[in-house]
Amino acid sequence: MSIVYGLITGLVFGFVLQRGRVCFNSAFRDLRMMKDNFMFKVGLLAIAVQIIAFLAMAQFGLIQLNPKPLNLVGAIVGGYLFGLGMVLAGGCASGTTYRIAEGNTTSWLAGLVYGLFAWATSAGFLSPITKAVSGLSVKVASNSALYLGETTGPTLATVLNVSPWIAGLVFAGLIFAYLFGTKTTPRDTAAWGWVKTGLLIVPVAMFGFWSSTVSGRPYGLGITGGWSNLLSAVGTNTPINWEGAEILGIIIGAGITAAAYKEFKLRVPKNGKTFLYAVIGGALMGFGAVFAGGCNIGHFLTGIPQLALSSILASIFFVLGNWTMVRVLYGKM
Amino acid sequence: MELKPTKSLDERGEVCPVPDVDTKRALNKMNSGEILEVLIDYPLSKERIPSNSTRDGHEVLSVEETGTSEWRILIKVK
Numbered sequence: 001m002s003i004v005y006g007l008i009t010g011l012v013f014g015f016v017l018q019r020g021r022v023c024f025n026s027a028f029r030d031l032r033m034m035k036d037n038f039m040f041k042v043g044l045l046a047i048a049v050q051i052i053a054f055l056a057m058a059q060f061g062l063i064q065l066n067p068k069p070l071n072l073v074g075a076i077v078g079g080y081l082f083g084l085g086m087v088l089a090g091g092c093a094s095g096t097t098y099r100i101a102e103g104n105t106t107s108w109l110a111g112l113v114y115g116l117f118a119w120a121t122s123a124g125f126l127s128p129i130t131k132a133v134s135g136l137s138v139k140v141a142s143n144s145a146l147y148l149g150e151t152t153g154p155t156l157a158t159v160l161n162v163s164p165w166i167a168g169l170v171f172a173g174l175i176f177a178y179l180f181g182t183k184t185t186p187r188d189t190a191a192w193g194w195v196k197t198g199l200l201i202v203p204v205a206m207f208g209f210w211s212s213t214v215s216g217r218p219y220g221l222g223i224t225g226g227w228s229n230l231l232s233a234v235g236t237n238t239p240i241n242w243e244g245a246e247i248l249g250i251i252i253g254a255g256i257t258a259a260a261y262k263e264f265k266l267r268v269p270k271n272g273k274t275f276l277y278a279v280i281g282g283a284l285m286g287f288g289a290v291f292a293g294g295c296n297i298g299h300f301l302t303g304i305p306q307l308a309l310s311s312i313l314a315s316i317f318f319v320l321g322n323w324t325m326v327r328v329l330y331g332k333m
Numbered sequence: 334m335e336l337k338p339t340k341s342l343d344e345r346g347e348v349c350p351v352p353d354v355d356t357k358r359a360l361n362k363m364n365s366g367e368i369l370e371v372l373i374d375y376p377l378s379k380e381r382i383p384s385n386s387t388r389d390g391h392e393v394l395s396v397e398e399t400g401t402s403e404w405r406i407l408i409k410v411k
Contacts, residue, residue: 021377026349034353034385090348102376102402106348186388189380189396263376265402269346278348330354 002215006226006242009208010249011256013221014098016204018254019261020197021190023095024296025086028322033330036185038194043300045198046205048175050305051168053206054220055146058164063209064148065164066218067155067308068293069137074130078292079314083321085284086296087329088277089114093223093285093295097247101255103266106274110282115227117286119235122228130291148218156307167307205301208246215242220302223247224289292317338370338407339363345374345403352378353385356408360391363410368394371406379404 016022020042027039057063086092089110091099096114099107120126139151140158152158157167184194192200209220222243229244240248258264269275289295292314294303299318303311342359344352352373359369373379383393386408394407 021380023349023377026377029350030381033350034357034381036381036385090350095349104348185384187380187384189383191380263402265374267346267374269348274348330350 002211002217002242003240003245005211005215006245007249007252009204009211009221009242010246010251011253012249013094013204013208013246014101014250014253014255015257016197016200017094017098017250018101018257018263020192020200022098022197022201023092024300024318025090025092025095025322028083028319029087029326032323033326036187037182038185038187038190041179041184042194042198042201044175045179045195046201046301047304048172048179049199049202050205050301051172051175051307053202054209054305055165055168057206057210058146063213064218065144065146065152065155065306066148067153067306068303068310069139069153070308070310070313071133071137071293072313073133073136074291074293075310075313076317078288078290079317080288080321080324081284082288082292082295082314083318083323084325085281085286085288085321086318087281087322087325089281089285090274090278092297093289094250094297096282096285097223097227097250098254101251101253101264102258103264105266105268106278109275110278110285111227113279113282114286114289115231117283118224118290119228119231119286121287121290122225123232126287133291154309156309156312159309164307171307201301205305209302212242217242219298220305221246222294222298222302223250224286224295224298227286228290288321337368339367341370341372343372344378345372347373347375349375349377353381356382356386356406357389360386360389360408360410365410367410369408369410371408372399372403373406374400374403376402379406382406383408 030036096107140154142152157164226243226247232238299311299314390411392409397405399405
């Protein structure tokens with residue numbers, strides 16, 4: 001049943017990602033390079049609404065909040081390397097995954113290398129590095145029954161010692177103020193507006209967190225673990241779990257959507273150098289994501305809505321890594 | 334009326350955000366009134382290039398579908 005749940009989550013997620021062109025690499029990069037905040041606002045809207053949605057779901061016992069422990073080295077180093085990598089690869093974890101289904105050969109390569117390095121970092125030849133820093137992980141006492149376990153990863157709520165509801169409503173309120181109080185870069189050419197895209201991500205995230213929880217994985221949408229799982233399923237005959245099925249679902253869902261809208265095409269860059277970048281980018285993303293305890297989707301769409309400090313920190317470094325590599329590759333615009 | 338572009342960029346096959354970057358750079362270097370033709374096959378660029386070019390003050394003359402997921406965009410430099 002967990003495979004079915006994962007697959008359904010992925011199918012719908014793939015549809016939303018493809019139609020909405022949801023890519024956090026673009027979101028961060030365009031903010032700086034193109035002075036374009038369209039995709040950034042999509043992400044933030046999803047986060048703000050999800051803060052409230054997850055609190056409600058936890059209140060009703062459908063899920064338990066489960067923010068990741070804080071590991072400073074992991075979040076900073078892993079986050080930064082991941083940020084560098086996604087620019088080289090031409091897409092973040094979700095962007096690369098859904099574009100595989102559109103026929104982008106660079107995404108095929110980046111995705112595969114991403115998966116291999118994620119697997120290597122969690123269970124393979126790079127895992128000693130991960131184990132070496134795992135001792136630095138910090139958990140705190142849960143200050144609410146909404147959290148899973150007696151101890152949990154630190155969040156804005158636990159460190160300020162306020163109820164998760166108060167912290168959540170305030171934080172969401174601040175995000176809404178930014179979203180609707182500032183100018184949004186227009187993109188009338190897009191099939192979906194930013195509000196629609198951001199809102200459509202929310203039910204996917206909610207169903208994902210619930211169905212993953214009942215499948216034994218008390219967490220929401222993620223990408224990295226799924227790739228590791230798929231590769232270990234191929235390499236060592238490990239059974240496919242919820243997250244692996246989610247990735248398959250994303251690729252299939254995005255593929256059907258792309259085909260339906262006639263956007264599937266085999267795309268090959270003219271310069272071979274681009275493939276080299278895709279490989280290096282994929283490797284940095286695979287290592288960085290595992291080291292940071294999650295990729296942009298895990299942290300952005302599951303961690304930050306739970307106000308996890310680990311996710312906030314990792315995300316800041318995703319952005320810094322992204323902006324650094326944009327400067328290196330594209331110079332001043 | 335067939336407009337002859339002053340300059341043509343073939344960005345087909347290129348990864349995100351290369352088509353957008355090359356377009357913006359080309360527009361910055363061209364003279365007012367000249368026409369830039371950009372050939373792309375990336376759906377996101379089909380949305381972003383016209384949007385950002387218009388926002389930068391240029392005039393998007395046309396976005397023509399020339400094949401499956403392939404477009405030809407004509408932009409007049411401001």
